Amino acid sequence: MLKEIKKKFSAGFIAILFAIALAATSCSQEGGYQGAKPVIPTDPSKPVTFTDFSPKEGPVRTLVFIEGSNFGTDVSKIEVIIGGVSAPVIGSSGTKICVMAPRRSNRGDVIVRIMDEGGKVVKEHQFEELFTLQSALQVNTLTGKVDPQTNASSIINGSFEEAEFQNPWWLEFDIDEEGNKIIYCIDAENLAALRKINLTAREVSTVFMKGQAGVHQVKSMLFDTPTRDTLFLVDDNGRGNWNDRHQMPNMFYALRNESFRKVYPYLYAQCSYSAVSMNDGAIFYNTWTSSEVYKAKQVWDETAQMWDGKALFSVKANSSDHVFMFRHPEDLYVYMTGFNGVYRCAYDKTTKELVSSVLHVGDIGGGSGYADAPGTSARFNRPRQGVFVKNKEYVAQGKADVYDFYVCDHNNNCIRKVTPDGEVSTFAGRGSVGIDGQVWGWIDGEARETARFREPTGICYDEEEEIFYVADRENKRIRTISVE
Known part of the structure; x- marks a missing residue:
């Protein structure tokens, strides 16, 4: 008892x-x-x-x-x-x-x-x-005030104790010019606001609200590599037809020297969900239609007088889904989450192009479920943002790829870990079962025995402190995972 x-x-x-x-x-x-x-x-x-x-x-x-x-x-x-x-x-x-x-x-x-x-x-x-x-992997709540009776919250700035989030969706870790550790957060899936979480000052502020420069429905963001002076925002502009791709931007950018407060159009194309910026400057993005992957600004359209993307391949043939892309820290691969799986494609550093994606883990047919297993025996349910983390054991063993991939498994209410060899395990969440039989909720504690999440979607990592930060969407809070 x-x-x-x-x-x-x-x-x-x-x-x-x-x-x-x-x-x-x-x-x-x-x-x-x-x-x-x-x-x-x-x-x-x-x-x-x-x-x-x-x-x-x-x-x-x-x-x-x-x-x-x-x-x-x-x-x-x-x-x-x-x-x-x-x-x-x-x-x-x-x-x-x-x-x-x-x-x-x-x-x-x-x-x-x-x-x-x-x-x-x-x-x-x-x-x-x-x-x-005693060392133990713990889940804690960092910030996010929620009405305990109604589970209601809004976009409210202030200290970690006072701040509220609408539905934190996507996270990017950063260190500013003064050395402050910062997390940028897309608040709400369609970007109601871009929030700034100052980990050093322990306060939350709003960078800008929705509506700047035609921003429509931002789905993800990323820093350019390697300068990190530009923050790209990838937009589902509602234009799924290739013929009207020039009507609205699918990518915007904001500059560090302007504190990321002003937003400018970067690329006009079909509705998109994510992008990656490689170390050599190449940028790739994907679209809803056929989940096609493009290389940015490669084809000059004389009629429109603008650069289009060069089509490379479809993540899953003749299929469309919300696909999100993530650059491997050493540019070995780009991982993609979608179709209830994690796909992987290699990056050719000579041609500066991505090679067609291959399912790394998950159901070949794209079916949902929950199962920790290797390769195609594993099951996910709407995997979303992921982050690469260096594994010291792989380094000691001299492995070619030394990064594990941690991903928010949205509808499974947990964080999963994917090894380079394709082994899938549950890293945090689903640690306890309520009297109603549910494994989702808001409970801090030991990551696998106690902690619960509710539809986590965003994740980033502080390599120095070895702390994961999670956008716990339906709990309307920012959570942490660390060994304590």
């Missing part, structure tokens, strides 16, 4: 329940409240003592209990540091303090400071034993 309860509630919610119970105990044992806050300070006429803490090990957000006497019940006068990192103090009964094990507290030393009413430290204690932080 306890195991099932733990699966249904996040550690944060359990901590809140504990804090309420702890406060109630404090009230009955130590005295009363002034309003909603405990009023019992540490007694200056008595010594502050420390006896033990437990448990001695656990993952991030483990509840750690510190025992002793004369702590007081005002948590603002209690400071706990584990492994050099401040640990959130959940509550105190005067004889027992509850804190939550913080991220990156691997060093393990536990220091407690008790302060008097004036904020002066009256006792500092360091335990001889260490707290051992």
Whole structure:
């Protein structure tokens, strides 16, 4: 029974329940409240003592209990540091303090400071034993305020605690000129707004709203390679007919030196869903009709007085679907998600053209489902944005391709991992089953045993911090996945 309860509630919610119970105990044992806050300070006429803490090990957000006497019940006068990192103090009964094990507290030393009413430290204690932080793949919520009753949200800027998203769809990671780590987010599948998530300042702002320069229904975005000075926006302009391809842009661009706030037409063509920019400057895009892949600005149309794309191949013959393209970091391949599978095509660096795509993993017929398996035995349900991540084990083994591909499996409510050899596994999500039998929802915790997503569509990766960021579309939040 306890195991099932733990699966249904996040550690944060359990901590809140504990804090309420702890406060109630404090009230009955130590005295009363002034309003909603405990009023019992540490007694200056008595010594502050420390006896033990437990448990001695656990993952991030483990509840750690510190025992002793004369702590007081005002948590603002209690400071706990584990492994050099401040640990959130959940509550105190005067004889027992509850804190939550913080991220990156691997060093393990536990220091407690008790302060008097004036904020002066009256006792500092360091335990001889260490707290051992256990590594575990964890899912957490970064930002996204949602009405708990209606699940409603809007486009609201502000701090991570205040910001709201309509339906975060697509993410791109960036580092600006000042060294701030930034995530650009297409909010809503058809771009209601381009949002800027400043990870350094912990705030969300809006770069621009829909409507600039004829922007219609942006489906994806990408930075140019290798300068990253230009941000391309790929648009489903509603023009599926090749004969009216010159009427509306299918790609726009924005410049870094203008803070990406102004948008300009880049290419006129049929409705498109994605593009890739190769390291040598070549740009490829795809269209709805026959899921055709084109090389940008290759054919001069004398009548229209503009450059058209050069048709290369169809991702899946005589078929149309929402196809999204992703450049391999070493330009070995371009991966494409669509038709409930992941397709792969090689890049010829001599001719600067893509070679016809081949199904890498998924159902040959394009049927949906959910199955972790190799190659064509694997099953997806509307895979969307993906990101390549270097695997250190592949590097040590001397493999030619050292990148795994992580992709949002939209209707399966999880993140999947695809190896270069075509092995598919579930990386995060679907970790617990509700009483209604559903595997989707909003639950933080261990990535495979507890965490849940609801229709994730966007993903990016911070290589330095080794953190994945996920646009959790129907939860209207930005989530993180990292080893903690």
